[in-house]
Amino acid sequence: LYDRDGWLWRDGDWLPWREAGTHLLTHTLHYGMGCFEGVRAYRGPDGRPALFRVAEHTRRLLDSAHALDIPLSCNAETLITAQRECLTRNGLANAYLKPTVYLGAEGLGLRAKGLTSHVMIAAWDLGDYVSPEASSVGLRALTSSWARHHVNISLCRAKTNGHYVNSMLALNTAVKAGFDETLMLDPEGYVAEASAANVFLLRDGALHTPEITSCLQGITRDSVIRLAREVLGLEVVERRITRDELYVADEAFLTGTAAEILPLRELDGRHIGARAGAPPPGEPIAQDSVTARLQRLYRRVTRGDLGDDLAAFADWLTPA
Numbered sequence: 001l002y003d004r005d006g007w008l009w010r011d012g013d014w015l016p017w018r019e020a021g022t023h024l025l026t027h028t029l030h031y032g033m034g035c036f037e038g039v040r041a042y043r044g045p046d047g048r049p050a051l052f053r054v055a056e057h058t059r060r061l062l063d064s065a066h067a068l069d070i071p072l073s074c075n076a077e078t079l080i081t082a083q084r085e086c087l088t089r090n091g092l093a094n095a096y097l098k099p100t101v102y103l104g105a106e107g108l109g110l111r112a113k114g115l116t117s118h119v120m121i122a123a124w125d126l127g128d129y130v131s132p133e134a135s136s137v138g139l140r141a142l143t144s145s146w147a148r149h150h151v152n153i154s155l156c157r158a159k160t161n162g163h164y165v166n167s168m169l170a171l172n173t174a175v176k177a178g179f180d181e182t183l184m185l186d187p188e189g190y191v192a193e194a195s196a197a198n199v200f201l202l203r204d205g206a207l208h209t210p211e212i213t214s215c216l217q218g219i220t221r222d223s224v225i226r227l228a229r230e231v232l233g234l235e236v237v238e239r240r241i242t243r244d245e246l247y248v249a250d251e252a253f254l255t256g257t258a259a260e261i262l263p264l265r266e267l268d269g270r271h272i273g274a275r276a277g278a279p280p281p282g283e284p285i286a287q288d289s290v291t292a293r294l295q296r297l298y299r300r301v302t303r304g305d306l307g308d309d310l311a312a313f314a315d316w317l318t319p320a
């Protein structure tokens with residue numbers, strides 16, 4: 001990952017990719033107190049790259065830092081300009097960007113004083129992160145025995161580095177057991193999210209997704225809610241959901257910046273949508289399913305293929 005040409009941004013400076021190191025005593029490395037974003041850029045119809053919902057990602061990054069009480073000296077405008085320049089400087093079009101806020105190496109220990117705060121941005125080529133086959137075949141998931149975060153244990157609204165230990169414990173267990181993904185429940189046993197994606201189910205024509213308590217306030221989640229309501233005219237309900245509601249759903253899918261919209265085909269050995277006539281896990285989903293229709297809309301809106309029906313979402317794209 002580090003032995004390549006390119007430029008990284010840090011605190012206003014451009015660093016050659018290979019030289020962009022940090023000290024081993026960097027505080028965030030030791031305690032996980034930092035926050036980050038995952039942002040996508042896509043090549044548009046004119047060949048130029050555009051960042052997708054970069055203003056919302058940047059706001060979430062600044063909100064995460066604020067909630068963690070990490071002061072930052074740069075504002076949203078600086079960070080958006082830097083993300084755009086990260087694409088042009090590195091000659092990227094279909095890319096993934098990872099802006100990260102971290103604490104410096106001025107002290108160690110939980111009571112360290114005078115720590116500096118920093119922001120870095122890395123960007124790399126992503127192409128199609130999920131192949132078209134994988135996005136139509138979807139995933140088999142296992143409900144985790146690890147609970148997802150609780151509002152009184154961590155900052156559920158913040159995308160904090162340390163939160164991902166919990167995600168990886170759950171994901172690694174599921175992957176070792178032969179599954180693709182994990183479904184995480186909140187400490188009271190209600191559906192929270194997957195390891196790094198939000199979850200939706202369709203039942204009797206309406207979409208349902210967990211309210212924002214234990215799950216991250218996903219930006220893809222918000223995009224899907226708006227596309228479902230405003231373009232497909234569907235009812236979308238944010239509420240508490242139990243795992244067996246996913247077992248008996250007509251359709252289910254996961255959403256995230258990297259994964260986009262991925263069908264959830266099987267949970268704990270139950271074939272989701274069997275009663276509604278869904279093809280079995282391992283076979284492509286129906287092209288007229290709500291999941292496939294949302295995937296097509298999301299694909300168009302991210303790649304700038306807007307047309308009249310999606311013209312209202314033009315401000316989701318920021319050309320580099």
Ligand code: PMP
Nearest residue numbers: 196197198216218219220256257
């Ligand atoms: N939940 C978690 C834990 C995540 O890491 C992500 C990915 N950022 C998501 C949900 C989806 O969020 P978004 O759509 O903003 O990428």
